[in-house]
Amino acid sequence: MNIEQMKSSLLNRPKFMNRITAWKEIEGRAGKFVNIPTQLDTRIKKILEEKNIDKLYSHQKIAYELVENKKNTVVVTPTASGKTLCYNLPVLNSILKDDNNRALYLFPTKALSQDQLSGLYELIRALDEDIKTYTYDGDTQVSARKSIRQAGHIVITNPDMLHVGILPHHTKWIKLFENLKYVVIDEVHSYRGVFGSHVANVIRRLKRICNFYGSNPVFICASATIDNPGELSSKLIGEEVEVVDKNGAPAGPRDFIFYNPPVVNKELGIRRSYVLESKKIASIFLKNKIKTIIFTRSRLRTEIILSYLRDDKPQDVNIRGYRGGYLPNERRQIEKGLREGDIHGVVSTNALELGVDIGQLDVSILAGYPGTIASSWQQAGRAGRGQKRSISILIASSSALDQYIVNNPEYFFEQPAESALINPNNLMILLSHIKCAAFELPFEEGEQFGVETTEEILRYLEENNVLRYKSGKWYWSAERYPAEDISLRSASSDDFAVVDRTKTGSPRVIGRVDYFSVPTTIHEDAIYIHEGKQYQVKELDYDGKKAYVKEVDVNFYTDANLAVDLSILDQFDKKKLSKRNSEHGEVVVSAQATMYKKVKFNTHENVGYGDINLPEVEMHTTAWWMSLDHTFEAELNKKVLENALLGLSNLLVNIAPIYLMCDPGDINSTVQIRSPFTGKPTIFIYDSYPGGVGLSEKLFRIDYKLLQSAYKYLNKCPCEGGCPACVGPVNEVGMNGKEKTLYLLKEVLKGESEG
Amino acid sequence: MNLRDKLNKLEKNDTTREPKEKNIDYLNKDAFLYKIMENEHGVYLKTTKTYPLKYKHGLYEINKFSMQLDSDILTTIANTNYPEFNREISNNILFIDTETTGLMGGTGTVSFLIGIGYFENQDFIVEQYLMRDYDEETPMLIDIKDKLTNHDIVVSFNGKSFDLPLIKTRLILNRLKRPDFKLHVDLLHSARRLWSFLDSCSLNSLEENILDFERMDDIPGHLIPGLYFEFLQNKDLKQLVPILEHNRYDILSLVTLFSHLKEIHLDNIENLTAHELYQMGRIREKDKNYESCITYLEKSIKNSEQKHLEYKAMKKLSWQYKRVDRHQEAVQIWQAMIKKSSLDIFPYVEMAKFFEHREKDYEKALTYTNQAIELLEKNRVITNNYKKERDALEHRKERLIKKTCKR
Known part of the structure; x- marks a missing residue:
């Protein structure tokens, strides 16, 4: 059967069709082609000709022209729309024009830099000119580094290496910095939250160094479809950015199908495993040798689905797995197999969502909602060849986010993708990078590093003997090498290392946990899950900042009870509404873990508990809070009101990631039945990172929409009295927790729609 | 002060x-x-x-x-x-x-x-x-x-x-x-x-x-x-x-x-230690000054009080002798090494090579090869690349047997 026939066959399967919550037919689109720019170097024109490219997509040419006119540019395009050409064209053109010109390419991960390098190499090989392109990262051999620093025309690296390996040694990179014409930042949408806020500061440092050497590079960014690519890129590079988002690449018609597995346990709202359902549906296509990609949410699930599929496939169908942790050679071989058609199916983590070239497939199956609308379109976009029809199927898990999406398809299809939020001026992050910047070059009086208060911060560091002020300049004045203490992937510098001692004699660090999450995630006896494997914490060395773990295989996880105390330091903004007030500002959260429960997988039964004896941790962050009218206190008794508040706060934390492009763990909530600050019943939702990364501010802005979605979602949740996917399980929020939460929401919203 | x-x-x-x-x-x-x-x-x-x-x-x-x-x-x-x-x-x-x-x-x-x-x-x-x-x-x-x-x-x-x-x-x-x-x-x-x-x-x-x-x-x-x-x-x-x-x-x-x-x-120092003499031998070897290298190694062996260092120097010295065609002196060293009865098959193999290629005395070469195999077997558990060594020796043995038979 071909793909068209497959579509009709699906329509005739009642068992399949019964589970469909949405079937969206998206029309195909013709490509918009334009002539190759005449200014382009003839040598490049020639290789394009050899590759049978005689036209460009319209967006490629627009991007090329903007960059040629020295405009910072962000190209926003879906998968397979030729975005790499958008930056490779101007970069190669400029190097051909002047051999001294240099470019720096940033990719979020090492693996992606490697992938990018192979594509670029191909172009350069075809050009047959002496253009030197190198990856410079932790894996680069020491012996090769010197020549890369001096001779590399295009240096490909990641923000972490730029931060710790290049900028602090900029004098060894004179050639690069003096002649830097372009900085390419690909996959810009992945620079969000804490990571993005760090990277924005690394870029500030980069620009400072360029300025010292007299260069002023143009930034070329590329992004997946998000709601605010221009805002994000502009915050990231600290300058105006032109947005190119009119995609000129052609696309075939696509059927996007939402599939919700049937409920098997009504009480707990548990559905049939989406892993099994995904396997079942993928098999239908694979048995017909239709090229299919299955995206999973973890490495472990990749392996599980892969082995299920292999157990149940015809001999001549070739199915492979693909994820981080596979050897580079193996990955290259799989990519090639996919491009050339020897491989029929691939089960992958989101590793294949980004830039890797695997050609196009016919069907993409999303085993579980990938977490954001942006990622969903990226993953769906892996299917669809030229003008041919493609099918994408989202198979929902039982989690709140998944259920919200499949039950509210209009939200998914009508909403622009999420906004990526960063806060480069998060004080903690800013302070870290001001230190690094001072190490790189002394600060001069009047100099600004992103914020007007730069001098105040410099004075503070001076008082702490980290900097020394002398004759109008602040000099780094400590023995330490600041960049080494600062990880771009976490907000606080004092992370704990998780050390695996499963194999005696060869302990290895498998992860890092930030200071504020220590009491709940790596207390003694906690189950720590990493790459789908379970580990139990055997020993926590609090002073040494290490947790020693051993691999275990148990059917439960641990969930710590956190006694949270929150007080408000500063209120930034306030809205008075009929039944509630909405505010946001700065808060201090102190948290003390008291005990933990052992919770059985799937059934969420409580199978044991233990005490946690760890010091209280404190965090300054930003929060959004909502205080309810006194009338609710009169209507509901105290216990009932408390349960309803708790239920609502759980529900909001479950739903909010839809609007925030973040993980559920990035925000947290607490409730106060009578808050000392507002004097009313109050729900707080705060950023889980010191200083905040802008999540709660966004919640303040969209709170009405959030409450509306929560109400709609809760109404549709099939559980009886509350489940982990909505207000929380009954044993947490009480028998009528769900009902009363619904009541609160209804009352609040009624007031606002009337007003 | x-x-x-x-x-x-x-x-x-x-x-x-x-x-x-x-x-x-x-x-x-x-x-x-x-x-x-x-x-x-x-x-x-x-x-x-x-x-x-x-x-x-x-x-x-x-x-x-x-x-x-x-x-x-x-x-x-x-x-x-x-x-x-x-x-x-x-x-x-x-x-x-x-x-x-x-x-x-x-x-x-x-x-x-x-x-x-x-x-x-x-x-x-x-x-x-x-x-x-x-x-x-x-x-x-x-x-x-x-x-x-x-x-x-x-x-x-x-x-x-x-x-x-x-x-x-x-x-x-x-x-x-x-x-x-x-x-x-x-x-x-x-x-x-x-x-x-x-x-x-x-x-x-x-x-x-x-x-x-x-x-x-x-x-x-x-x-x-x-x-x-x-x-x-x-x-x-x-x-x-x-x-x-x-x-x-x-x-x-x-x-x-x-x-x-x-x-x-400048070779002005008389009282170098055996270690220093050995290192100088290595430096001279790298500079391709084999005569000087030999002098240093000879001195190193004479002054050496450490068995390990002495053995290392002997090994290196025997190669230098081979290099400059002083085969008899090399043989003397290998014999001395065999007398010291170490666990190393090196001197046996060298002797075997010497008799096979220089003297064309295949019988003697075979004897040394067999002794080497015997020694290797005895020390099998402590030999790192046992398999490789064993294969090489067997190969040599086979060839020598053929050569003996031809005679």
Whole structure:
């Protein structure tokens, strides 16, 4: 059967069709082609000709022209729309024009830099000119580094290496910095939250160094479809950015199908495993040798689905797995197999969502909602060849986010993708990078590093003997090498290392946990899950900042009870509404873990508990809070009101990631039945990172929409009295927790729609 | 005069901070002479100490340095090619050592003290350039840059990866042109070639074990950055005296170390240890000077009190004999090795090769091969590449049997 026939066959399967919550037919689109720019170097024109490219997509040419006119540019395009050409064209053109010109390419991960390098190499090989392109990262051999620093025309690296390996040694990179014409930042949408806020500061440092050497590079960014690519890129590079988002690449018609597995346990709202359902549906296509990609949410699930599929496939169908942790050679071989058609199916983590070239497939199956609308379109976009029809199927898990999406398809299809939020001026992050910047070059009086208060911060560091002020300049004045203490992937510098001692004699660090999450995630006896494997914490060395773990295989996880105390330091903004007030500002959260429960997988039964004896941790962050009218206190008794508040706060934390492009763990909530600050019943939702990364501010802005979605979602949740996917399980929020939460929401919203 | 007195003296003289070169203060004939230097970019502090060539530091008088010094020996010590110079070597050479605010490098690390040593008019002069705060860096670098560019050859200890890149970084950050040395002799590399058997090849360890020099009240290098930061707070110059002293010793030890390396490479030293003799044998082997290599290895074996070293030297010596066609002497060594009854099949295999290829005595070659196999089997569990060795021996055996049968 071909793909068209497959579509009709699906329509005739009642068992399949019964589970469909949405079937969206998206029309195909013709490509918009334009002539190759005449200014382009003839040598490049020639290789394009050899590759049978005689036209460009319209967006490629627009991007090329903007960059040629020295405009910072962000190209926003879906998968397979030729975005790499958008930056490779101007970069190669400029190097051909002047051999001294240099470019720096940033990719979020090492693996992606490697992938990018192979594509670029191909172009350069075809050009047959002496253009030197190198990856410079932790894996680069020491012996090769010197020549890369001096001779590399295009240096490909990641923000972490730029931060710790290049900028602090900029004098060894004179050639690069003096002649830097372009900085390419690909996959810009992945620079969000804490990571993005760090990277924005690394870029500030980069620009400072360029300025010292007299260069002023143009930034070329590329992004997946998000709601605010221009805002994000502009915050990231600290300058105006032109947005190119009119995609000129052609696309075939696509059927996007939402599939919700049937409920098997009504009480707990548990559905049939989406892993099994995904396997079942993928098999239908694979048995017909239709090229299919299955995206999973973890490495472990990749392996599980892969082995299920292999157990149940015809001999001549070739199915492979693909994820981080596979050897580079193996990955290259799989990519090639996919491009050339020897491989029929691939089960992958989101590793294949980004830039890797695997050609196009016919069907993409999303085993579980990938977490954001942006990622969903990226993953769906892996299917669809030229003008041919493609099918994408989202198979929902039982989690709140998944259920919200499949039950509210209009939200998914009508909403622009999420906004990526960063806060480069998060004080903690800013302070870290001001230190690094001072190490790189002394600060001069009047100099600004992103914020007007730069001098105040410099004075503070001076008082702490980290900097020394002398004759109008602040000099780094400590023995330490600041960049080494600062990880771009976490907000606080004092992370704990998780050390695996499963194999005696060869302990290895498998992860890092930030200071504020220590009491709940790596207390003694906690189950720590990493790459789908379970580990139990055997020993926590609090002073040494290490947790020693051993691999275990148990059917439960641990969930710590956190006694949270929150007080408000500063209120930034306030809205008075009929039944509630909405505010946001700065808060201090102190948290003390008291005990933990052992919770059985799937059934969420409580199978044991233990005490946690760890010091209280404190965090300054930003929060959004909502205080309810006194009338609710009169209507509901105290216990009932408390349960309803708790239920609502759980529900909001479950739903909010839809609007925030973040993980559920990035925000947290607490409730106060009578808050000392507002004097009313109050729900707080705060950023889980010191200083905040802008999540709660966004919640303040969209709170009405959030409450509306929560109400709609809760109404549709099939559980009886509350489940982990909505207000929380009954044993947490009480028998009528769900009902009363619904009541609160209804009352609040009624007031606002009337007003 | 003890350290405390020196400190007091230095502190007293710290009142002379006025600019211009007028205030030359001899602290004492044994202590520092320092003055505040000034140029268009500001001021900094400089100490100068002149040593007569008769001055002895460790094994040698400074004098020793220029004896028999020529381009050949310089090349040997530097282990590199010799560029063209139009000046006499000893006047063209600059010793350098820096003290820094951090040991990890990077653009935020500052060389706050740069010590140099050079020959001038029958004297050896040690100058130390010190910035007493960050604003003194530019004036200090400007003056030292001129000194650096006046010399073609620089001698350092670990300067290739530390001191000179750091100075280069400082010059770039101050937007100054960088000097271009024609030859950089990094004595750490030269010393490692010869004394790799020591637990540490640090300058301190070499002073103690080789150069016969002991530092009194020396400040350990890792404390220096901290002490300097403290100084920046209290500006009490006496705190820096131990650092100045430390740096001056470093420079003087560079001269003595250079002299000693030179003497050794000129074959002027009689009482080298078996270890040193062995290392010299290796160096000469690399230089393809096999005769000299053989002499060193022979001596090493004679002096050796360590079985392990002796065995290593014998092995290497037998190869050299083979190389220069002194096969009978090689055979003697292999026989001696067999007598020592080690676990090694090496001498048996060599004997087998000798009889097979040189003497064409296949019977004897086969006997040695069989003995080697027997030995290998006996030590099977402790042999790393048993399989490979065994295959090679079996292969040889087969071939020898064929050859015997043909006879």
